[in-house]
Amino acid sequence: MADRYVELKSVSKSYGGVPALTAVDFRCEPGRVHAILGENGAGKSTLMKLLAGVIQPDAGTISIGGQTVRFSSPREAAEQGTVCMFQELSLMPHLSVGDNIVLAAPRTRMGMIERSVYREAREALDLVGAKSIPLGARVSGLSLSERQLVEIAKAVFRKPKLLILDEATSALTSELVETVFGVLRMLKEQGVAILFISHRMHEVDAIADRISVFRNGRHIETFDVGARTTDEIVGLMIGRSLEELFPPRRAPVPDTAPVVLNVSNVSWAGQLVDVSLAARAGEIVGLGGLDAQGQQQIMHAVFGVLRGVTGRITLNGRRLNGLRPPRVKQSDIGLALVPEDRKTEGLIPSMSVAQNMRLAVLGRAPFGLLDLDGSSEARLQELIERLALSYGSLDDPIATLSGGNQQKVVLAKWLVLSPKCLLLMDPTRGIDLPTKAQIYRLLTDLAAEGMAVILQSTDYEELIHLCDRVYVFYRGSVAKELTGDHLSADALIAASMNVHLHAGGQA
Amino acid sequence: MMTWLRQNARETIAALALVILFAGYIAIHPRGFSTYVVTIWSNQGTLLGLAAIAQFFVVLVKGIDLSVGSIIALTNVMGSFLLNGSPTSIALGMVVVLTVGVACGLVNGIAVVYGGVQPIVTTLATGGIFGGIALLLRPTPGGSIDETMSDALTYAVAGIPVSAVILVIVLVVLLMLLRRTAVGLGLYAIGSSEQSAYMTGLRVNRLKLVAYGSSGFVAALAGTYVSMVTLTGDPNIAPSYTLNSIAAVVLGGVALSGGVGSPLGAVIGALILKTISSLMFFSGLPPLAQPFFEGLILATAIALGALGVFRVRSRLELYR
Numbered sequence: 001m002a003d004r005y006v007e008l009k010s011v012s013k014s015y016g017g018v019p020a021l022t023a024v025d026f027r028c029e030p031g032r033v034h035a036i037l038g039e040n041g042a043g044k045s046t047l048m049k050l051l052a053g054v055i056q057p058d059a060g061t062i063s064i065g066g067q068t069v070r071f072s073s074p075r076e077a078a079e080q081g082t083v084c085m086f087q088e089l090s091l092m093p094h095l096s097v098g099d100n101i102v103l104a105a106p107r108t109r110m111g112m113i114e115r116s117v118y119r120e121a122r123e124a125l126d127l128v129g130a131k132s133i134p135l136g137a138r139v140s141g142l143s144l145s146e147r148q149l150v151e152i153a154k155a156v157f158r159k160p161k162l163l164i165l166d167e168a169t170s171a172l173t174s175e176l177v178e179t180v181f182g183v184l185r186m187l188k189e190q191g192v193a194i195l196f197i198s199h200r201m202h203e204v205d206a207i208a209d210r211i212s213v214f215r216n217g218r219h220i221e222t223f224d225v226g227a228r229t230t231d232e233i234v235g236l237m238i239g240r241s242l243e244e245l246f247p248p249r250r251a252p253v254p255d256t257a258p259v260v261l262n263v264s265n266v267s268w269a270g271q272l273v274d275v276s277l278a279a280r281a282g283e284i285v286g287l288g289g290l291d292a293q294g295q296q297q298i299m300h301a302v303f304g305v306l307r308g309v310t311g312r313i314t315l316n317g318r319r320l321n322g323l324r325p326p327r328v329k330q331s332d333i334g335l336a337l338v339p340e341d342r343k344t345e346g347l348i349p350s351m352s353v354a355q356n357m358r359l360a361v362l363g364r365a366p367f368g369l370l371d372l373d374g375s376s377e378a379r380l381q382e383l384i385e386r387l388a389l390s391y392g393s394l395d396d397p398i399a400t401l402s403g404g405n406q407q408k409v410v411l412a413k414w415l416v417l418s419p420k421c422l423l424l425m426d427p428t429r430g431i432d433l434p435t436k437a438q439i440y441r442l443l444t445d446l447a448a449e450g451m452a453v454i455l456q457s458t459d460y461e462e463l464i465h466l467c468d469r470v471y472v473f474y475r476g477s478v479a480k481e482l483t484g485d486h487l488s489a490d491a492l493i494a495a496s497m498n499v500h501l502h503a504g505g506q507a
Numbered sequence: 508m509m510t511w512l513r514q515n516a517r518e519t520i521a522a523l524a525l526v527i528l529f530a531g532y533i534a535i536h537p538r539g540f541s542t543y544v545v546t547i548w549s550n551q552g553t554l555l556g557l558a559a560i561a562q563f564f565v566v567l568v569k570g571i572d573l574s575v576g577s578i579i580a581l582t583n584v585m586g587s588f589l590l591n592g593s594p595t596s597i598a599l600g601m602v603v604v605l606t607v608g609v610a611c612g613l614v615n616g617i618a619v620v621y622g623g624v625q626p627i628v629t630t631l632a633t634g635g636i637f638g639g640i641a642l643l644l645r646p647t648p649g650g651s652i653d654e655t656m657s658d659a660l661t662y663a664v665a666g667i668p669v670s671a672v673i674l675v676i677v678l679v680v681l682l683m684l685l686r687r688t689a690v691g692l693g694l695y696a697i698g699s700s701e702q703s704a705y706m707t708g709l710r711v712n713r714l715k716l717v718a719y720g721s722s723g724f725v726a727a728l729a730g731t732y733v734s735m736v737t738l739t740g741d742p743n744i745a746p747s748y749t750l751n752s753i754a755a756v757v758l759g760g761v762a763l764s765g766g767v768g769s770p771l772g773a774v775i776g777a778l779i780l781k782t783i784s785s786l787m788f789f790s791g792l793p794p795l796a797q798p799f800f801e802g803l804i805l806a807t808a809i810a811l812g813a814l815g816v817f818r819v820r821s822r823l824e825l826y827r
Contacts, residue, residue: 054706074706079708092707094766095695104707106692112688113689305822305823306820
């Protein structure tokens with residue numbers, strides 16, 4: 001087992017002449033968690049895809065335990081023990097959780113799948129902390145974080161020898177991340193080699209033994225965890241020293257600032273219970289809590305996605321109840337929502353960058369005609385510069401952009417409408433540090449210009465450093481409102497689990 | 508039981524609609540509930556039911572098959588040449604007919620999988636070819652089919668139509684294969700998300716060929732059964748089977764977007780269609796008005812299936 005190391009020797013890969021990996025030497029060993037760090041476009045995903053058999057190298061060799069291998073499909077890689085859990089989820093939405101897991105490695109007797117395999121699938125789910133997800137549930141009905149857990153369970157179920165996790169925990173709350181890490185440590189003990197990609201530094205610190213930094217398709221450096229400070233690592237990743245990730249704290253918004261969004265006593269379908277919150281002009285208001293405690297639903301309720309919402313929602317004094325997205329985005333109301341899943345809700349993958357950016361503004365033009373005076377085109381151009389969007393051509397398909405740049409396009413498409421209130425659902429999920437920093441600065445600037453910003457986030461750091469106020473959700477209602485000095489990681493975690501009301505807490 | 512009903516709401520609603528329509532049909536039929544009436548109904552239903560199952564396999568993997576009717580017509584015509592004589596030659600004829608069906612399905616599958624051609628375009632073209640061959644083989648309906656075999660397969664035993672038994676056996680076998688084998692689940696998987704299935708390590712191309720091949724096989728069963736019921740080979744039956752098979756899978760809750768539905772649903776859809784047209788025949792309505800009412804009942808049945816939309820609390824669900 002000890003000799004089952006994975007080694008890449010001067011591996012190169014390019015897409016249409018653009019190099020993605022250049023002469024990479026890399027090695028990872030059994031029984032260790034090896035973190036791969038780098039900006040978007042540094043070549044991490046390409047590395048993973050090579051190892052998982054999705055793509056093949058143009059030059060160089062990949063070997064496992066000294067034996068050169070060449071995988072022509074994920075199936076061949078999996079047969080050799082390499083299992084990859086990609087950021088783009090690999091679950092079949094219409095199938096049950098059990099079928100999804102079992103299909104990864106079905107064991108059959110006389111052609112029929114053995115029932116005992118489903119028991120093992122159950123055990124894998126329990127192991128990763130997904131006890132509450134029934135085997136028979138359809139994947140399409142699960143939340144993003146539940147899907148990630150299923151995905152992890154599916155990978156564990158296949159008993160990999162090399163396990164690759166690409167942003168595997170991006171939608172998970174800290175408690176679940178801890179459970180998953182427990183499983184990873186156990187696999188490590190069993191001699192599994194684990195490659196771990198994450199943008200969350202503290203997660204890398206918590207789980208990894210070694211760190212490799214990639215930049216511009218090259219392997220820059222590999223070192224043991226603790227050998228370098230976070231600042232040094234970030235410096236290696238971007239090739240220069242990064243100023244503070246978060247912009248300097250703003251002066252508190254005065255109580256005299258007008259309230260823009262006012263939500264009072266809103267309930268919906270048992271998932272929202274008597275929620276009241278408010279956001280003033282110039283404020284960044286955070287929504288935190290464990291996963292699926294109602295933070296997402298309140299955003300949908302405000303944006304007019306939900307039916308049968310009771311209570312009162314107003315924006316600048318105008319009642320929003322009963323109005324739907326095409327109405328609330330009009331300039332007299334001025335609401336915008338950056339959705340949770342940019343691939344399915346934020347963007348139309350088959351359309352170009354430019355088309356995606358113009359989508360939101362279309363409904364505003366009279367009779368749906370394209371905007372003739374070019375004022376929004378000018379604004380778009382301005383936004384592209386402000387967001388420092390990097391792209392080949394605006395006519396390229398949106399899928400050619402990196403995740404961070406895709407998110408910038410989602411932001412641009414809404415900001416071109418000059419909203420008065422901006423709702424953001426986990427906008428920095430799976431995005432590299434420099435892009436995060438840019439988005440943070442943008443949000444701060446927007447607030448300074450008088451916009452009311454509502455930021456739902458799974459990242460505690462974000463809530464603490466960026467927000468004036470944070471509403472912590474628990475079981476569909478606001479468990480606590482944290483401001484000023486009370487806004488700390490400990491307080492957030494405590495409030496998320498509602499430990500003040502229920503001794504012992506519920507995770 | 509309740510959760511099963513909820514998870515298969517579309518099949519359940521379709522089954523309810525079928526029961527109501529069937530009751531109506533029996534009520535207005537001059538001979539009422541009798542072995543004779545039920546056998547005729549069952550035979551007709553089995554024909555379309557098999558066609559619908561053939562369509563189901565292709566729709567399951569996100570395709571649509573415009574050649575189902577043509578494969579039925581071709582195998583029916585071939586049956587009119589081969590399904591007579593000694594038991595050995597009939598058995599041999601069966602093998603040939605079924606092989607031709609599978610081959611037709613595989614031709615479609617290969618064009619779709621390896622040629623990268625859209626299923627609707629592929630099957631439009633191949634449908635013309637298959638139907639054309641049938642027409643060349645037998646320009647006018649005719650031929651001979653072993654009557655003993657026909658009688659055995661189209662009458663009733665102890666009040667139960669043989670066709671119903673055949674249909675139930677086919678359904679049970681298919682449901683087992685689809686739900687309990689890796690290949691069956693794999694078909695649902697690639698229909699649900701081809702990319703995810705590939706990343707999971709499934710043999711996507713091979714599975715798609717299995718779907719198209721199975722479709723051809725079941726279409727050949729349908730063609731054979733047409734021979735048994737009509738005792739002739741008729742090259743002109745293709746269009747009605749193709750269109751009705753698509754209508755049947757939709758009625759039976761099979762999603763045209765792939766990955767959802769079952770052969771049971773497809774068969775229920777087919778039986779609904781058959782019952783509606785029989786109902787029309789005995790309704791006493793003027794023949795010219797019948798298509799209008801037939802369409803109206805069909806529309807109502809589809810609307811019933813879509814009622815779930817009103818229970819959706821988050822509008823986002825409507826666009827998933």
